[in-house]
Amino acid sequence: MLFWPLITATGVLLLCRRLYYELTLGAERRRFMKQYGCKPITKIQGWDPIFGLDIVISVVRSYANNTVLQKTARMLKEYRNTIRLSFSGLPIIMTIEPENIKYMLALSFNDWELGKPRRERLGKLAGKAIFTTDGKDWEHSRALLRPNFIRKQYQDLIALEVHVQHLVDLIPKNGETVDLQEMFLRFTIDSATELLFGKSCESLLPDSSTPVNFANAFDSALLELRNQEKWGPLGRYFISDKPFQRHMKNTDEFIYGYIHAAIARQRQSKLFDKTAGERYVFLDELAKESQNPKVLRDEIISVLIAARDTTATLMSNLWFTLARQPEVWAKLHAEISLLCGEIPTHEQLKDMKYLRWCLSETLRLWPPVNFNGRMAVRDTWLPLGGGADRKSPIFVPKGQEVFWSTYALQRRKDIYGPDAEEFRPERWESIRPHWEYIPFSGGPRICIGQQFALTEAAYVTVRLVQNFPIIEHRDPKPWTEHITVVTSSKYGTQVGLRRG
Ligand code: HEM
Numbered sequence: 307m308l309f310w311p312l313i314t315a316t317g318v319l320l321l322c323r324r325l326y327y328e329l330t331l332g333a334e335r336r337r338f339m340k341q342y343g344c345k346p347i348t349k350i351q352g353w354d355p356i357f358g359l360d361i362v363i364s365v366v367r368s369y370a371n372n373t374v375l376q377k378t379a380r381m382l383k384e385y386r387n388t389i390r391l392s393f394s395g396l397p398i399i400m401t402i403e404p405e406n407i408k409y410m411l412a413l414s415f416n417d418w419e420l421g422k423p424r425r426e427r428l429g430k431l432a433g434k435a436i437f438t439t440d441g442k443d444w445e446h447s448r449a450l451l452r453p454n455f456i457r458k459q460y461q462d463l464i465a466l467e468v469h470v471q472h473l474v475d476l477i478p479k480n481g482e483t484v485d486l487q488e489m490f491l492r493f494t495i496d497s498a499t500e501l502l503f504g505k506s507c508e509s510l511l512p513d514s515s516t517p518v519n520f521a522n523a524f525d526s527a528l529l530e531l532r533n534q535e536k537w538g539p540l541g542r543y544f545i546s547d548k549p550f551q552r553h554m555k556n557t558d559e560f561i562y563g564y565i566h567a568a569i570a571r572q573r574q575s576k577l578f579d580k581t582a583g584e585r586y587v588f589l590d591e592l593a594k595e596s597q598n599p600k601v602l603r604d605e606i607i608s609v610l611i612a613a614r615d616t617t618a619t620l621m622s623n624l625w626f627t628l629a630r631q632p633e634v635w636a637k638l639h640a641e642i643s644l645l646c647g648e649i650p651t652h653e654q655l656k657d658m659k660y661l662r663w664c665l666s667e668t669l670r671l672w673p674p675v676n677f678n679g680r681m682a683v684r685d686t687w688l689p690l691g692g693g694a695d696r697k698s699p700i701f702v703p704k705g706q707e708v709f710w711s712t713y714a715l716q717r718r719k720d721i722y723g724p725d726a727e728e729f730r731p732e733r734w735e736s737i738r739p740h741w742e743y744i745p746f747s748g749g750p751r752i753c754i755g756q757q758f759a760l761t762e763a764a765y766v767t768v769r770l771v772q773n774f775p776i777i778e779h780r781d782p783k784p785w786t787e788h789i790t791v792v793t794s795s796k797y798g799t800q801v802g803l804r805r806g
Contacts, residue, residue, distance in 0.1 A: 335701065338685055344701040345692030347399065350381075350391040358392030365393070372786045372796055375676060379714035388691025388700065396423070399691075399700075399708045402715040404741035406688040410680045410708060412749035421681025421707055430550065431531055431791075432611065433604030436754075447605060448754070450595055454588045455754050463765055467649065469496045470769045472510035479805050483780040487622035487798035490766075491614065494621075495521055497762060498613040502606055503564045504587030523556035528615075528790040558603065561610075565602045568593045609755070615792040617759040619674040621766055622799045624664060627729050629779035629801045634731060638664060642771045655764045663731035665763055669745035670716045671729060672785070674792040678747065679709035712744055713793070774803035 338344075352360035368374040378400075382389065388401040401407070410418050419440035429438045436447035473493050477484050492509040500506040509521060530550035572593040588609075592602055628635045641660045655661075682702045692698035702708065719726045721742045722733070746753035753759075781800035788796035 335685060335703070338687075339701045342687045342699050342701070344687055345698035347388060347390045347691050347700045348385055348696075350385070350389055355392060357395045359394075361391055362394050369789070372788070374789055375711070375713045375787050375793065378711045379717060382711065382714045383718075386696045388688075388696055397706065399688075399702065399706060401688065401691055401708060401710055402718065403688075403690040404715070404721075405690050406708075407710055407715070407744060408741040408748070409688055411744075411747060411751065414686060415749055417682060417684055417686040418680035418708075419683050421679070423681070423707065424679065427531070428791075431527065431554070432608045433600065435604035435608040437608045437612070444751075447608075448751075450592060450605065451609065451754055454591055455758065463649070463652065463761075465500055466497060466762060466765050467769070469493055469500075469506065469510060470766060472496070472508070473766070474770070474773050476510055477774070477803055479774075479803070481776075481778065481802040481804045483800055483802055485798035485800055486625050487618065487795055490618040490621045490625075490799075491521065493766065494614045494618040494762070495610075498610055499564075501613070501758070502588045502609060503568070504590065505564075507560075520557060520560040523553045523560075524610075525790075527553035527557055528611075532790045557607075561603055561606060562599060564589060565593075565599050565606065568602070569597050569599065572597060611791055612753070613755055613758070615790070615794070616674040617762055619672070619792050619794045620665065620668060620759065620763050622795055623672040623785070624668040624763070624767065625770075625777075625801065626779075626785060626795055626799045627668065628664075629777050629799070631729060634664065634729070635777060637731075638767075639771055639775060642768050645768070645772070647772055650765065650768050652761070655761065655768070658764070658768070660731060661764055661767060663734040664767075665760060666734050666743075667729055667731045670722075670743060671727075672793070673712040673716060673745040674794070675745070675747070676713045676789070676793045677709060677711055679707055681705065681707045716743060716745070718742070770803075773805070775806040776804035778802040 349355070350361070352358070354360045364377070365374065368377045382400060382402050387403050388399070388406065390397065390399050392398070420438065425438050432438050434443065436444065436451060439447060470493075473489055476489060489510075495509050496506045507520070527550055530553060534545045534547075534550070568587075568589045571590060589602065589606060592605055596602060628638065637660050641658055645654065650658075682704055684704050686702050686704075687699045688702055688708070689699050690696060692700040716722070717726050721739070722737075725733075741748060746756045778801065780802050781797055783797055786796040788794050
C-alpha cells in the first residue's frame with residue numbers, strides 16, 4: 307500500500323534536489339563554463355556507464371595479461387587524448403595533453419591536490435609524508451627533505467663505487483646468465499640506505515639475509531597494494547588486507563631499527579659522523595626536526611620507495627635495451643672508452659652526451675612512474691579535450707580526479723614522430739621537450755631526487771661497461787610490464803656479461 311506514495315515522494319524529492327542544484331551550483335557552473343569556453347568531454351560508454359564494471363573487468367584482465375600500459379595508450383589514442391570514464395563507481399578523467407598536465411602541475415597548482423583516494427591508497431604504505439600530503443603538511447615535508455638533496459655529499463661517487471665493487475663481485479664473469487634487474491634493486495637499496503641512514507644495508511654482500519628479507523617483504527607489500535588497487539574502490543571489500551599488513555610489519559621492523567638508533571644518537575647529541583669528514587646523514591638531519599619514530603618512519607619509507615625502485619627500473623630498462631641493440635651498445639662503449647678505464651668524475655659524467663641520451667630515451671619509453679593524477683579542490687578547468695575536435699577547454703568539478711599516463715604521452719607519434727616507439731638515443735640531439743616529457747613530473751612537486759637518480763644510473767652504467775665490455779641478451783621475450791608503485795620488467799633483465 308505504501309509502495310506508490312513512497313515512490314512518488316522519492317521522485318518529488320529528487321526533482322526538488324535537481325531543481326535546487328540547477329538554480330544554485332548548476333547555474334554558477336554554467337556561467338563558469340561559458341566564461342572559459344568549456345565544451346563537453348567524450349565519455350566512454352560501455353555496458354555499465356554508472357559503476358564502470360565493464361572497465362574494472364577490462365583493467366583486471368589487462369593486469370593479468372600484462373597489457374595495462376598498451377591498452378591505456380591505445381584507448382587514449384582512439385579517443386584523441388582526453389576522455390571521461392567511470393571506474394568502479396569513481397568518475398575519472400584521463401588525459402595525455404601536455405597543456406593539461408602543465409596546467410595541473412604548475413599553472414594552477416593550487417587548484418589541485420593529490421586527493422583523498424591517493425592519500426588512502428598510498429597512505430597505507432607511506433603513512434603521512436611527502437607522497438601523501440598536500441598544503442602545509444606537504445610544504446613541511448618538502449622543506450624537511452629538500453636540504454638533503456642540495457648538499458654536495460649526496461652525489462658522493464666514492465660511496466657509489468663501494469657498491470659498484472660489490473655488484474661487480476656478484477656478477478658472473480664467464481657470461482653465465484644473470485638478472486641485472488634483481489642486482490640493480492639490491493644496488494639501489496644499498497645506496498639509498500647509505501644516503502638515508504648513513505650506513506648501507508649491504509644487500510649485495512654475500513650472507514646478507516636480513517636486508518634481502520627486508521627487500522622481499524617490501525616487494526610483497528607493494529604487490530599486495532597493487533592487487534587491491536586494480537579493483538578500484540571495490541578492492542577494499544573483498545581483498546584481504548592481512549598479507550599487506552604482515553609484509554609491512556616486517557618492512558617496518560627493519561626501518562625502525564635505524565630510526566631508534568638515530569633518535570638515540572640525537573638524544574646524545576652525536577649528530578655528525580666526524581670521522582667521515584662531516585658527511586650528512588639524512589635520517590640524523592630529520593631526527594633534529596622530529597624525534598617521533600612514526601613521523602621519521604613515514605618520511606623515510608617514502609624516500610626509500612622513491613629512491614629504490616625507480617632508479618633500479620631505469621637502469622634495468624636501459625640494460626635490457628643495451629643487450630638487444632648492439633649498435634647502441636657500440637656507441638656507448640666507444641664513448642666510455644674515452645675514459646681509458648679511469649673512474650669518471652662528475653664533470654666527465656655530465657659531458658657524456660650519448661650516455662645522457664640513452665638515459666633520457668629509456669625514461670621516455672619506460673617511465674618508472676607510469677600513472678599519476680591529481681584531484682580538483684575547487685571547480686576548475688583544463689585547456690584541452692572538449693568538443694568534437696578536443697581543442698576546447700573542459701570543465702572539471704570540485705572533487706574530480708584527473709589521471710595521466712606518462713607512458714602513453716611519451717610515445718605519442720604526433721609529438722615524437724613515426725618512430726616514437728623505437729629506442730633511438732640520437733633523437734635527443736634535436737628535441738627539447740617540455741611538458742611532453744615528464745618522467746620526473748614537473749612544477750613545485752617535481753621529483754626531488756632527479757639528479758641523484760641520473761648521477762647514480764650514469765655512474766653505474768659507466769662502471770659496468772668498463773668492467774664488462776661484452777654483453778649478450780638471454781631472454782627472447784619482449785619487455786613485459788610489471789606494475790606496482792613503479793612499472794618494471796616482469797621477467798627482469800636477463801643478460802650474460804663477459805670481461806672480454
Ligand atoms: C629514475 C628515477 C626516478 C624517477 C623516474 C622519479 C619520478 C618521480 C615522479 C614522477 C615524482 C612525482 C610524483 C607525483 O607527482 O606525485 C617523484 C616525486 C618524488 N621523488 Fe622521484 N623519481 C626518481 C628517483 C628518485 C630518487 C632517487 C629519490 C630520492 C632519493 C626521489 C625522491 C622523490 C620524492 C621525495 C618525491 C616527492 C616530491 C613531492 O611530492 O614534493 N625520486 N619522483
